[in-house]
Amino acid sequence: MNQPASAYFIEDRHDPNETHTLAVLVQNEPGVLARVIGLFSGRGYNIESLTVSETESQKHLSRITIVTTGTPMVIEQIKHQLDRMIPVYRVVDMTQTKRSIERELAMVKVRGEGEHRVEALRLADAFRARVIDATTESFVFEITGNTDKINQFIDLMRPLGLVEVSRTGVAAIGRGPEGM
Amino acid sequence: MSDKSHDPNQMTGAAMIVRALIDHGVKDIFGYPGGAVLPIYDEIFQQSEVQHILVRHEQGAGHAAEGYARSTGKPGVVLVTSGPGATNMVTPLTDALMDSIPLVCITGQVPTHLIGNDAFQECDTVGITRPCTKHNWLVRDVNDLAKVLHEAFYVATSGRPGPVLVDVPKDVQFATGTYHPPRKSDVHRSYAPRVKGDATQIRKAVALLAHAKRPVIYSGGGVINSGPEATKLLRELVEVTGFPITSTLMGLGAYPASGKNWLGMLGMHGTYEANMTMHDCDVMLCVGARFDDRITGRVDAFSPGSKKIHIDIDPSSINKNIRVDVPIIGDCGNVLGDILQVFKAEAKKPDIKAWWQQIAQWRARNSLFYKKSNDVILPQYAIQRLFELTRGKDTYITTEVGQHQMWAAQFFGFEEPHRWMTSGGLGTMGYGLPAALGVQVAHPDSLVIDIAGDASVQMTMQEMSTAVQYELPIKIFILNNQYMGMVRQWQQLLHGNRLSHSYSEALPDFVKLAEAYGGVGIQAHKPADLDGAIKEMISVKRPVLFDCRVAALENCFPMIPSGKAHNEMLLPEQANDEATATAFAGGKALV
Numbered sequence: 001m002n003q004p005a006s007a008y009f010i011e012d013r014h015d016p017n018e019t020h021t022l023a024v025l026v027q028n029e030p031g032v033l034a035r036v037i038g039l040f041s042g043r044g045y046n047i048e049s050l051t052v053s054e055t056e057s058q059k060h061l062s063r064i065t066i067v068t069t070g071t072p073m074v075i076e077q078i079k080h081q082l083d084r085m086i087p088v089y090r091v092v093d094m095t096q097t098k099r100s101i102e103r104e105l106a107m108v109k110v111r112g113e114g115e116h117r118v119e120a121l122r123l124a125d126a127f128r129a130r131v132i133d134a135t136t137e138s139f140v141f142e143i144t145g146n147t148d149k150i151n152q153f154i155d156l157m158r159p160l161g162l163v164e165v166s167r168t169g170v171a172a173i174g175r176g177p178e179g180m
Numbered sequence: 181m182s183d184k185s186h187d188p189n190q191m192t193g194a195a196m197i198v199r200a201l202i203d204h205g206v207k208d209i210f211g212y213p214g215g216a217v218l219p220i221y222d223e224i225f226q227q228s229e230v231q232h233i234l235v236r237h238e239q240g241a242g243h244a245a246e247g248y249a250r251s252t253g254k255p256g257v258v259l260v261t262s263g264p265g266a267t268n269m270v271t272p273l274t275d276a277l278m279d280s281i282p283l284v285c286i287t288g289q290v291p292t293h294l295i296g297n298d299a300f301q302e303c304d305t306v307g308i309t310r311p312c313t314k315h316n317w318l319v320r321d322v323n324d325l326a327k328v329l330h331e332a333f334y335v336a337t338s339g340r341p342g343p344v345l346v347d348v349p350k351d352v353q354f355a356t357g358t359y360h361p362p363r364k365s366d367v368h369r370s371y372a373p374r375v376k377g378d379a380t381q382i383r384k385a386v387a388l389l390a391h392a393k394r395p396v397i398y399s400g401g402g403v404i405n406s407g408p409e410a411t412k413l414l415r416e417l418v419e420v421t422g423f424p425i426t427s428t429l430m431g432l433g434a435y436p437a438s439g440k441n442w443l444g445m446l447g448m449h450g451t452y453e454a455n456m457t458m459h460d461c462d463v464m465l466c467v468g469a470r471f472d473d474r475i476t477g478r479v480d481a482f483s484p485g486s487k488k489i490h491i492d493i494d495p496s497s498i499n500k501n502i503r504v505d506v507p508i509i510g511d512c513g514n515v516l517g518d519i520l521q522v523f524k525a526e527a528k529k530p531d532i533k534a535w536w537q538q539i540a541q542w543r544a545r546n547s548l549f550y551k552k553s554n555d556v557i558l559p560q561y562a563i564q565r566l567f568e569l570t571r572g573k574d575t576y577i578t579t580e581v582g583q584h585q586m587w588a589a590q591f592f593g594f595e596e597p598h599r600w601m602t603s604g605g606l607g608t609m610g611y612g613l614p615a616a617l618g619v620q621v622a623h624p625d626s627l628v629i630d631i632a633g634d635a636s637v638q639m640t641m642q643e644m645s646t647a648v649q650y651e652l653p654i655k656i657f658i659l660n661n662q663y664m665g666m667v668r669q670w671q672q673l674l675h676g677n678r679l680s681h682s683y684s685e686a687l688p689d690f691v692k693l694a695e696a697y698g699g700v701g702i703q704a705h706k707p708a709d710l711d712g713a714i715k716e717m718i719s720v721k722r723p724v725l726f727d728c729r730v731a732a733l734e735n736c737f738p739m740i741p742s743g744k745a746h747n748e749m750l751l752p753e754q755a756n757d758e759a760t761a762t763a764f765a766g767g768k769a770l771v
């Protein structure tokens with residue numbers, strides 16, 4: 001590596017990236033989501049997907065599910081940085097536990113006629129996608145599954161007249177009787 | 181409904197703020213008034229328990245509060261108005277965040293019903309300051325105010341200390357509600373910093389220390405933040421183990437500079453012996469420091485052969501830059517106490533005579549050497565004289581940012597913690613003068629000196645007026661090299677000596693400037709005049725601007741060049757043109 005004239009050490013990063021899903025339990029108060037997002041943009045971390053909703057309204061708790069990529073050292077940093085925020089209760093690396101279920105919901109609009117229409121319906125059936133809106137020239141499918149399955153379904157719809165997609169982002173939960 | 185008019189806890193939001201300050205033992209605050217904080221200023225006017233220091237620019241209030249906090253261990257408090265008052269606080273808040281300084285900043289905000297309307301002097305204060313505070317709050321209901329203020333003090337001062345901000349709309353300041361004194365339940369249940377270190381990790385650490393052949397202790401600002409007990413235990417650990425110790429810029433004074441195990445500061449401008457010891461050690465104990473890039477140099481060549489133990493209260497500091505072998509999350513004082521206890525019970529002082537002999541050889545290189553002159557004052561010499569002539573006095577030092585700051589760190593020996601206030605993490609020019617103000621407010625009878633640069637000092641010069649108003653006899657000791665010396669040095673070493681905009685053109689006459697403010701101006705040109713002038717500065721009981729004319733083109737060495745490891749330092753005697761050209765060879769990058 002040829003280091004340019006600088007008093008900083010300019011590093012080439014070699015470590016491979018990993019994708020991790022993090023579940024973050026937070027106090028539902030104004031600005032909490034901005035804090036989390038600001039942390040990611042401010043420190044240059046990636047957000048692949050982010051889902052948030054209040055999950056326990058009496059206790060004002062929200063659960064944020066974040067899919068992120070980075071080297072193992074960066075993923076470790078992200079977890080610590082999240083954990084030290086004042087309104088954050090817990091951070092669980094769902095990928096590390098290897099015992100989590102991840103789901104995403106997508107609504108997929110397809111427009112077409114004749115053979116394409118029939119093919120779209122047949123594939124939807126194979127993917128257990130439901131028809132939630134239909135006109136003589138279009139369908140809206142609702143599909144739930146992991147990210148790969150949804151990506152695959154969307155790819156298949158593309159040549160059949162894909163118009164648009166709305167996705168919720170990933171939600172994750174651990175298997176077994178214990179909570180996070 | 182019950183009659184609340186006689187309830188002493190019924191009061192306006194503005195009154196609650198002053199009351200909370202009193203309940204948290206705050207004696208002095210720094211601030212600047214404006215439309216959105218007038219109700220609070222009205223309350224301040226009608227009491228005498230909290231003294232308010234009126235600065236000349238909100239940034240000055242922030243740095244003054246930092247100086248106050250660092251020299252006392254107590255939180256610094258700032259009160260400023262909405263909009264420009266708040267935005268002027270961004271630099272000191274960021275500075276305090278980087279250096280882990282406890283600050284509580286109260287900002288006024290436009291009335292709740294105007295928020296979001298681009299009202300006069302409205303800005304999104306919590307949005308702007310979210311990334312530069314440990315936490316912040318916008319209070320929309322007067323009945324939440326007491327809880328938020330108490331939580332703010334707790335968050336600022338506990339765990340890894342840092343700045344917090346409470347934004348209070350004007351209608352909330354006017355509204356009446358119920359106050360309550362501080363209580364435990366005021367704090368987020370999700371916030372629980374870990375104080376005690378894990379016992380298994382502590383045993384692992386002791387086992388490493390006990391068998392070390394080439395150990396080093398590397399301490400940082402965390403030890404000072406942890407409090408006097410941590411300093412005491414650190415010194416005891418050095419005594420019990422006989423290990424060499426170095427520290428970061430922020431950690432100076434935790435171990436006395438006159439102590440026999442002291443190696444001097446480490447890092448980019450640290451001593452040769454400190455950096456070589458770090459590079460060649462087999463066991464490194466890092467206490468309350470964070471492996472900053474100015475410390476590590478090239479990370480993949482940082483202390484390659486050592487087992488590293490890292491004590492830090494902030495888990496995110498661990499394994500951020502450098503992978504460590506034994507992380508211990510906890511308060512420095514607490515963990516040092518446990519390590520000492522186990523070490524004393526189960527280990528004995530390792531024999532490291534050979535290591536000390538090696539260190540003696542490195543020391544003999546005399547890496548802080550500089551050529552003295554009878555004609556011009558060398559900046560290093562000026563600091564040495566300042567140190568000698570203030571020895572034994574009750575002295576506090578602040579600095580600006582640049583070469584003078586590094587020379588101060590190299591040549592001024594600190595014997596005690598809390599005596600050295602410098603902007604380490606953010607490197608904020610303009611920090612030192614207002615910080616000195618804050619220190620002097622906390623220690624009215626002490627000698628408080630800002631070791632300044634000619635460029636930096638002009639960034640917050642207006643606070644001289646504050647010093648004069650409150651009769652704060654701060655001493656601004658300017659190492660006037662007529663350059664932004666540190667910038668010039670980098671341009672010389674890294675950019676072909678093209679001195680782009682680093683000459684201090686049109687410098688003011690600092691002596692006249694001092695007099696214009698109502699302070700005292702002193703100038704020294706010749707080494708022979710220096711002692712007398714410094715003595716005069718010390719004896720004057722008024723604010724002083726000391727214009728110390730020093731050699732213009734002196735460089736700060738030793739220095740770890742670009743992308744180099746600790747054992748590739750550039751020493752002053754090698755720093756001829758050819759050697760520097762080779763050491764800094766390479767293209768250019770915008771970093």
Ligand SMILES: Cc1ncc(C[n+]2csc(CCOP(=O)(O)OP(=O)(O)O)c2C)c(N)n1
Binds near residue numbers: 584585635664
């Ligand atoms: C607010 C701010 N702006 C810019 C810089 C970049 N900078 C670092 S040192 C320096 C020059 C400082 O000059 P002076 O105060 O005269 O100190 P010297 O290095 O000459 O001792 C500059 C511009 C900074 N640290 N802070």
Ligand SMILES: [Mg+2]
Binds near residue numbers: 633635659662663
């Ligand atoms: Mg200068």
